[in-house]
Amino acid sequence: MKDADNILRLGDCLPVLNKFERGSVDLFYIDPPFFTQKVHALTTRDGGTRYSFRDLWASTEAYGDFLIDRLSECHRCLKETGSLFFHCDDTAGHLARLILDRVFGPENFQAEIIWSFRRWSNSKKGLMPSHQTILFYSRSGAFKFHTLTTAYSESTNLDQILQKRVRDERGKAIYARDDSGEPVTNGAKRGVPLGDVWEIPYLNPKAKERVGYPTQKPVLLLERIIQLCTDPQDLVADPFCGSGTTLVAAHLLGRRAIGIDTSEDALKLAAQRLAAPVRTESRLLERGRQSYVREDLDLLECLKGIGYHPVHRNKGIDAILMEEWHGKPVCIRIQRPDETIEDAAIALCNAAERKGGAKLILVVMEHQWGLLGRANVPASVTLVHSTTAAIRHSLSEVLGLRLVAGQ
Amino acid sequence: MKDADNILRLGDCLPVLNKFERGSVDLFYIDPPFFTQKVHALTTRDGGTRYSFRDLWASTEAYGDFLIDRLSECHRCLKETGSLFFHCDDTAGHLARLILDRVFGPENFQAEIIWSFRRWSNSKKGLMPSHQTILFYSRSGAFKFHTLTTAYSESTNLDQILQKRVRDERGKAIYARDDSGEPVTNGAKRGVPLGDVWEIPYLNPKAKERVGYPTQKPVLLLERIIQLCTDPQDLVADPFCGSGTTLVAAHLLGRRAIGIDTSEDALKLAAQRLAAPVRTESRLLERGRQSYVREDLDLLECLKGIGYHPVHRNKGIDAILMEEWHGKPVCIRIQRPDETIEDAAIALCNAAERKGGAKLILVVMEHQWGLLGRANVPASVTLVHSTTAAIRHSLSEVLGLRLVAGQ
DNA sequence: ACGGGAACTGAATCGGAAC
DNA sequence: AGTTCCGATTCAGTTCCCG
Structure with a gap:
């Protein structure tokens, strides 16, 4: 581990792997071109460097032959207790599956892992692709495996x-x-054993760990794979290492690692990353989706039956209608119990100030509706009468209970 | 649709489909039997060490032949605007993919849908299987498709x-x-376009819709497929219909349907289910499609946000709170639109007569709240004020819009 | 028709400015 | 100082158009 040359090898992985000793590797992570028949390119954020790789093939057979040669070599290098994870998507995953069954034997197929994520959308006719597949094969029945657990x-x-x-x-x-x-x-209680569907956020546009290499994977994904099938000091190998995410993850977990790639630029990048490994501390991952949900959103109960989207990231606006009004969005605020009509209207106006002429609706609580004549509310805000929460309040009072959130 | 014989056909689907007119079907859902034995290793033509993709087809075994024959027949029966969904798991999904690519053409592959669910844990070494795969192919590029949306x-x-x-x-x-x-x-904005990973709870062991047939799928899964690719009155066909989930879903959505199965018992079960279609009331998942709910369930909407259990088999009591009140259950009735406060109170009292001192709550509709002074209500009943639909009305008027059903 | 490049999309994150 | 909230950035993105 002292020497970058020992960790990073330049060239096609086939001849490089050929020199590896039989049974010397604990874990392979394979992230080959997916047979997309495209050139993948990306420019770094500072606009400095443009990284790219080619995923163009003469035929399905050419692609298959490419894979089978290299996977056979991986198979040879694996320890009896070792495993291989093959990353693919739905364009050629079925071909990989056939090849791996052949090389490893169908009895060593362990799982089809689905990495699912949410991503910026597009206007495709059909379903938005929001997963990739990782095929998990073991070298033998004696493969190393640590059960990870998740919340109940x-x-x-x-x-x-x-x-x-x-x-x-x-x-x-x-x-x-x-x-x-x-x-x-x-x-x-330790939790539920990890299943084969993993929801891990896609490496997002602003993530610190992003280095500008195309198709970069989240460190967290690789950490999970490495933890499942290796112990500290074990050897992890990535024959298509790209910008070196696998190496970073292995390093962070105290495993030894070797990365191979045909691109000198990619290896330079990987060397830089290894010198200062970064994992994104994602708020989403640290605190969960719930942490974004605003507690006072139960106010929105009164909108039930109306098509709306709750707004979680803006204190002034509670919801936006699905329907638009003369081409403008309709922003809604529900008056808080401890808030005057004026204060609510001002909060709504401030929040919508830069929204360019959105239609603003303030839902006024019933017990304050009588004050309306005295309300000094901006003309842009339309007031709507509600008696919502009334029933909840009444019930709470009558029963002397804090009612639990329902359904 | 008048005649069960027309909806349900006994026998192998191959000869039955053979009699269908070309281009007569809008949607096929295929859920074939999973062969218990493993898919055999594929052999090469020359039996040698070199691998080639062409060999895959030289070695097609019985399972593949079985599928090809029937899928080709489906292909013939599909309209130009039609689609086919093929349900499989990770043991044979890759084989199905190859066959479907061959029958439909790779350019008509639309999506690999992941149906993910949480399931009871087992103690197997490895990752707990918690997904199945549905392959989505269209007959042509002009396939019918309705974009469904999900929450942000x-x-x-x-x-x-x-x-x-x-x-x-x-x-x-x-x-x-x-x-x-x-x-x-x-x-x-109407929401985020539906992606290709669908988290739908596995039919739980106590679900009402469960009829005891193996491999039964949730109605909701089929409803989603049917909504994506058909319009009302379109024809849905299920050549391996089993207990008839597809037919039930199609029926609930106003589509015509035909089911075929080799088992007479299965068809009997399907006929029974069609006579009285049941969908499990999963409130979590039902949100969004409340176009025609039972009126008394609709009444409970005003309790949303409060933890309660709906009461289905009691005419006087609509719900019971999750919270108890001084060790007693809290029984709630919502006043019906055509019912006086007194009548509602009496119905509630009668129903609760044998409940031993339960706390009784009657929710009074706003337009009758004014009559309250004159109401002659038993002392045991506590009245609570509700004004449900009020806000919806106000909003519609202010915006001059017919608001879409929401959430 | 088909391949390739230019034009365009839009939601989901995080960073950091503004409180 | 800590929290809120604005908006920049991204495309194993897609569509469209042209030669």
Whole structure:
């Protein structure tokens, strides 16, 4: 690991892998061209460098032959306990699957992992592509595997999960009981074993870890793969390493890594990244989607039955209607219980100041509707009468309860 | 549609489809039997070490032949504007993909849809399978397609997205400003176009729609497929219809449907389901398509935001709160539009008579709230004021729009 | 018709300016 | 200082048009 030349190798991976010892690698991550029949190019953010690679092929057969040669070599280099992850999309994933079944044997197919993400959209007729596929094969049945866990679903019956299970005399799993017949709990719950659909945000336009190399993958995706199938000090190899995401992830997790690529520019980039590895600290990942949801959005209950989008990132505007009004968006605010009509109107106006003539609607709470005559509200704001939350309030008062959020 | 014999056909679909007219079907949903034995390794023509793609077709085995024959027949029956959805899992999906590419042409491959779901964990070494794949092929480029939309991501800055963009002198996209430097907005948005990863709960073991037939799919999954690619009155065909989920979904959406199956038992089950179609009420997923809900369920809309359980089998009680009140359940009734406050209160009291001191709440409609002074209501019933649909009415009037059904 | 390049799209993130 | 919120940036993007 001292030497960049030892980590990064320039050239086609086939001859490079050929010199590797049999059974020397713990994990291969393969991210080859996907058979898109396009040249992929991207300019760095500072406009300095333009990186590109060609994904153009004479035929399906040519592509298949290219893969089978290199995958066979990977197979040879893998330890008995090793695994290979093959990244592809739906253009040629089925061909890769056939080839890998042939090289590794169908019995060593372990999973078809779906990496799903949300991305900026386009106007395609059809469904927006929002996943890629990672095929997971092991070298043998004795492959190394660490079960990772995720959070429980909200609907899971946790107290049942907490119960300890044992095997009865016939070897069947049953819930454990103590001497008095009471269920025995299990201590900490670790979570649900990781499934084969992984929702990981796509490397987004503003991410710090973005280096301007086309088709760059999130470090988090590679970290997950590496954690699943290797231990610290194990050797990870990426024969199509590009800008070196795999190497960065391996480095961050204390694994050894080798990257191979035909592009000298890509390897330079990879060397730079290894010198100062960056992983995006994404708020979305750290705190979850829920952290964006505004608590006071339950005010919007009163809009139910109307087509609207909740607005999470603006304090003045609560919702925008799906319908437009004379070509303008319709912005809605619901008056807060502790807020005067004027204050609500001002908040709405301020938020919409730069929205260029949107239609502004303020929903006024019933108990303040009587004050309307005295309200000093900008002319641009249209007031609408509501008695929404009324029922919720009434119920809370009548019952003396803080009502739980429902449904 | 009058006649079950016309909807349900017994037998292998090959001869049955053979009698269909060319170009008579708008949509095929194919959910073939998964062969229990593994797909055999594919052999090369010369039996040698060299791999070639052409060999894949020289070695097609029985499963492939079975599929090719039937898919070719489907292809013949499809309208030019028609589409076919092929349901598979990761054991044979790649083979199906090859066959479909061959029968429909690779240019008519539209999407690899991932149906993802959470499932009860098993203790297998490896990743828990939690998706299946649906391959979407069209008969031609002129296929019928309705874009469905989903909610925006919580992290989306919605109000910004409303702004129009133009190009500056260097051809770079920037936000448009009017003469006074104010941003120009773009009209309203209907939502994000549906992607190719669909998270739909697996039919849970207690779902009402479950009829005990293996591999039964959720009605919602089929409804989505049918809505994407057909109009009302179009013809949907399912050559492996099993217990008839596709037919039920088509029926619920006003499409014509034909189901074929080799099992007489399956067809009997399908006939029963068609006579009384049931869709599991998953409130989480039902949002958005509430065009014709039962009126008494509609009443409960005003309770949204409060944790409650709808009560289905009791004429007097509409819902029970999740929260209890001094150890007693809280029973709620919503006053019907054509019902006096007194009648509603009596219905509620009668229903709760044997509930042992439950807290009784009657939600009174706004237009009757004024009559409250004169109401002669049992002391055990607490009255709560509601004004549901009021805001919707106001908005419609202010904007002069017929508002679309929302969320 | 078909391939290739130019023109255009639009939602989802994060960075950082503005409070 | 911490939080809110604006808007820049991106395209294993797509469409369109022309030779």
